[in-house]
Amino acid sequence: MWPMNPLRYDLQIIASWITPGARVLELGCGEGDLLRWLKQNRQVLERGIEIKETKVVKCIEKGISVLQGDINTEIMDYPDNAFDFAICSQTLQQVYDPVFLIQSMLRVAGRCVVSFPNFGHYRIRSQLMFSGCAPVSRELPHEWYDTPNIRVLSLRDFENFARQAGFKLLKKAAINTKNHQMEGKIVTFLPNLFATYGIFLIGHP
């Protein structure tokens, strides 16, 4: 009934970190592409939280277990260690209290994955440098007045933050994507300058 679309490149990286049969909670799961892929290909036990009604309908229609609500409050009801993985993909930059959210994710799951667009990318730096205007990019396509992205952070910012907050970074991937994020590659040379996204696997300290 629903054709399985190929996964976005960043979601492919995340999927590769998830162990088969794991219990997975995704915060801000959109239309459920990642959860559906994991369910069919990694046999995970899936749960999603999504705030937008139309997207929730799409998820449930596809056979994904999803509930409508705000990720910051919905995560609080789950018992400790109810999941093996909690995933928050490309949403961290929109969260008011990221420390609390990551702590909550680590409470309900042994490991958590977060990803976000890298504000340290050279094109963003050069836009600010040469045009003097707030950067607008493929990854951060909004103007300053209509952006949902209330936090701007670079890969280095996040690593510093994780160290200060006492989060243990188990894995990281700096990636550069193209073709509507469907394709991409891992960036190893000066990642904070050349990566468009950062993905981190976090564990208990």
Added chain:
Amino acid sequence: MSEYVGHDQNGASVGLVEKQFFTFAGPKNPFSLESGASINPVTIAYETCGTLNQDKSNAVFVLHALSGDSHVAGYYKTDDAKPGWWDIMVGPGKGIDTDKYFVICSNILGSCMGSTGPASVNPATKREYGTDFPMITIGDMVRAQKALVDHLGIKRLLAVVGGSVGGMQVLEWCVRYPDMVAAAVPLASTCRHSALAIAFNEVARQSIMADPNWCSGHYYGRTKPGMGLAIARMIGHITYLSDESMRMKFGRRLQNKSALSFGFGAEFQVESYLQYQGNKFIERFDANSFLFITKAADYFDLAREHGKGSLVKAFSKCSARFLVVSYTSDWLYPTYQSREMVTAMKKNNLDVSFCEIKAQWGHDAFLLPNEKLDHLMKGFLNRVAHESTPI
């Protein structure tokens, strides 16, 4: 719930259906009720559509609300003016697909549409029970439904589905018979009535009991308390709508006139609508049934009954997968009440999906055509049919 029976746009229908009856409990083994009283015999009117599969694993029990009946879909006769009350949802290729599922719907205990209720004859006195009918609970209704499911030889229901008071029965099923329910869909429902809901029910009951024809409930064979029941229904209808839906549906428009007549006749369209609904209702419904069922709904408190006051504890017995649905404009069972059950389910690590559908039609929205609800129902039932482990 209102009567929003509509014909299917595409003409899909389960076709002809037949009302059947199952009678159980006798003088030696009466059906004992939660109140401590007991009755016998008990008759449950029910209808089925679709085909029960070989291993009897595809049964979906639809639980109707306050004034509904067993006639969930299809027609009794080819020239019936209207199909069953949820014909838009139940049928071939529909949200609850009768090509895949065997759908059961029974009239609740205490009602007047074929099942035992206050209008039935009490074998002890050879006259109608009236208010001698014992007080029944949502739990009693579900226990009678369970007897029917046993009678049909079904060990486990694939799903129990119901809106409003039907949703209460859904929750009761999951908590009372956790091994018999693979999945559950409470729509526009609640784990217990708010003071607001009880208040409206009480005004409705008072209007029946204040009708001089009510005669303490022993009016059978005489003039019925029609005015009291009609007013009760009018009150109900107000709670099923919403400010927005009433503005859209009626506004301040006048009925068949262009100027005010400065009298007490029904002038506004909303007045005429309520009077029409009230009068239509007294033709088919028994006033005592209305009293008993609304009281059962007011008494319903899942936490008190099954969790010593804790909703989390009440759901700890459950193993069903849930799809909970609420509607933005429902002020009778507002979304916060659905969220309350979702929270308790999450705390028990239950598999729960939840969606608050944007709809302007108030509590009644669950009975109206809604593509989103069709999609939710279809996707959810399809998943549980594939994932639920065999018995």
